[in-house]
Amino acid sequence: NAGVTQTPKFRILKIGQSMTLQCAQDMNHNYMYWYRQDPGMGLKLIYYSVGAGITDKGEVPNGYNVSRSTTEYFPLRLELAAPSQTSVYFCASSYRTDNEQFFGPGTRLTVL
Amino acid sequence: AQSVTQLGSHVSVSEGALVLLRCNYSSSVPPYLFWYVQYPNQGLQLLLKYTSAATLVKGINGFEAEFKKSETSFHLTKPSAHMSDAAEYFCAVSYTGTASKLTFGTGTRLQVTL
Numbered sequence: 001n002a003g004v005t006q007t008p009k010f011r012i013l014k015i016g017q018s019m020t021l022q023c024a025q026d027m028n029h030n031y032m033y034w035y036r037q038d039p040g041m042g043l044k045l046i047y048y049s050v051g052a053g054i055t056d057k058g059e060v061p062n063g064y065n066v067s068r069s070t071t072e073y074f075p076l077r078l079e080l081a082a083p084s085q086t087s088v089y090f091c092a093s094s095y096r097t098d099n100e101q102f103f104g105p106g107t108r109l110t111v112l
Numbered sequence: 113a114q115s116v117t118q119l120g121s122h123v124s125v126s127e128g129a130l131v132l133l134r135c136n137y138s139s140s141v142p143p144y145l146f147w148y149v150q151y152p153n154q155g156l157q158l159l160l161k162y163t164s165a166a167t168l169v170k171g172i173n174g175f176e177a178e179f180k181k182s183e184t185s186f187h188l189t190k191p192s193a194h195m196s197d198a199a200e201y202f203c204a205v206s207y208t209g210t211a212s213k214l215t216f217g218t219g220t221r222l223q224v225t226l
Contacts, residue, residue, distance in 0.1 A: 040219075041217035
């Protein structure tokens, strides 16, 4: 199993550009999550999904959108990139509620 | 709102010394508690988890943590530090019925010196 994979690893965006961060998992996990990590701040939950077709906001959803059409994929969309979205983004998945989450390697995004 | 506090953003120990990383949570309901480790430029890896079974939890790489309800703490320890333990450590909490959403502490960077 590849586990949780994320693409791209690095990306530089200009203010106002849009992009999609890709996330895939091959463990047949129902739950998937997007976090952002900023220095000294830990990880903050952006969006999460409890199954295909079901998504919900986390702690810091503004400026982002998600979709979940299949169990395997959970892309994160940035519509109008802003410098405040410069961060490292992690995707994670979990088999069932109250279980451990498995993390991808992250995408480092810089908005200039 | 639930929160997790990690005391000390940086901890430095000598190789072979005891490692103690502190974590306190704020909640009146039973939590699920996790410690994750992050090596440079990598994702997070689970060290150990508490899910209401034994209060002393053993994890990978010789780490363990003890759940103390009276102190609302879940400190991470390792008897003897190794150079390879240098990394950032995150404590996290989730609760029943919340789709396993994790609330993370701000992290503690462990430095191991010769």
